[in-house]
Amino acid sequence: MSLCRLVVTCPDRVGIVARVSSFIAEKGGSITEANQHSDLETGRFFMRYEVETRNMSVDSDSFRQAFACIAKEFDMQWQWRDGEQRRRRLMIMVSRESHCLVDLLYRWTAGELDCDIAGVISNHEDMRSVVEWHGIEYHHVPVAADDKTSAFSSVEKIIENSQADTIVLARYMQIIPPALCERYSGQIINIHHSFLPSFAGARPYHQAHTRGVKLIGATCHYVTQELDAGPIIEQDIQRVTHCHTASDLVRLGRDIEKSVLARGVRWHLQDRVLIDGNKTVVFS
Numbered sequence: 001m002s003l004c005r006l007v008v009t010c011p012d013r014v015g016i017v018a019r020v021s022s023f024i025a026e027k028g029g030s031i032t033e034a035n036q037h038s039d040l041e042t043g044r045f046f047m048r049y050e051v052e053t054r055n056m057s058v059d060s061d062s063f064r065q066a067f068a069c070i071a072k073e074f075d076m077q078w079q080w081r082d083g084e085q086r087r088r089r090l091m092i093m094v095s096r097e098s099h100c101l102v103d104l105l106y107r108w109t110a111g112e113l114d115c116d117i118a119g120v121i122s123n124h125e126d127m128r129s130v131v132e133w134h135g136i137e138y139h140h141v142p143v144a145a146d147d148k149t150s151a152f153s154s155v156e157k158i159i160e161n162s163q164a165d166t167i168v169l170a171r172y173m174q175i176i177p178p179a180l181c182e183r184y185s186g187q188i189i190n191i192h193h194s195f196l197p198s199f200a201g202a203r204p205y206h207q208a209h210t211r212g213v214k215l216i217g218a219t220c221h222y223v224t225q226e227l228d229a230g231p232i233i234e235q236d237i238q239r240v241t242h243c244h245t246a247s248d249l250v251r252l253g254r255d256i257e258k259s260v261l262a263r264g265v266r267w268h269l270q271d272r273v274l275i276d277g278n279k280t281v282v283f284s
Ligand SMILES: Nc1nc2c(c(=O)[nH]1)N[C@@H](CN(C=O)c1ccc(C(=O)N[C@@H](CCC(=O)O)C(=O)O)cc1)CN2
Pocket: 169, 172, 173, 174, 175, 176, 177, 178, 181, 190, 191, 192, 193, 201, 202, 222, 223, 224, 225, 226, 227, 228, 229, 230
């Protein structure tokens, strides 16, 4: 097994850390990274342990079986992710803007993103050559304004057949239907090109330029039915001035979008992001 991750959320109470850490020690596991958080407003507790398991007396299935008793006692939602189960499969979705897609493909090629890329879905043909150059399957699924239902049933079938467990909207400019949001709740990551909640929706840089902002930003968030309102994973900003045109904001924003999305995806792949209602706990 070697390195495994234990991720837990449960109602907060005294004794959780003591019980879980002593259980891991009893099985011969060594906790190499420990993160925890108590949300005093909601009374929820969040934990993420990385565990070196080479000296453990049990395998992953036996660990899960034994830990289930503790999980039941503390009403935990939990995951024990070992090497085999740990590697996620990403489906990337893109429209016409290439910068976030190309940045993710570069980082994946460089080994920065510990995942498989199951494929790329786009409503345009523009990105086919760069995707296929990386040896990744490209799915062109046009979205007709008057028939989005059939387009997204094709999208859902492609995602299902690819066995992807994480979907990354790398400037994909179509609204994901409620059913797909529900089915992949907490598994669809979007990069919005503004510092949310400011300038949600379309053309945020032009909205920002009209408003005369002195900061622009980008937001990586989980996708929900409500547009650009899902749990925020990561954000960043950059100063701008009256000298910058709307096109300047678009150009300057690209670098922020790429880095914010990459951090958000990487933390998700490492099980560092735990959803807390419409917020997140990020053990970065
Ligand atoms: N269900 C959700 N879908 C999407 C979300 C989300 O939070 N929930 N984020 C958006 C990203 N986005 C801005 O970042 C965005 C994309 C698309 C639109 C929009 O109005 N699209 C039109 C079509 C536009 C076109 O054809 O070019 C539409 O879908 O009718 C607004 C914001 C991704 N999806």
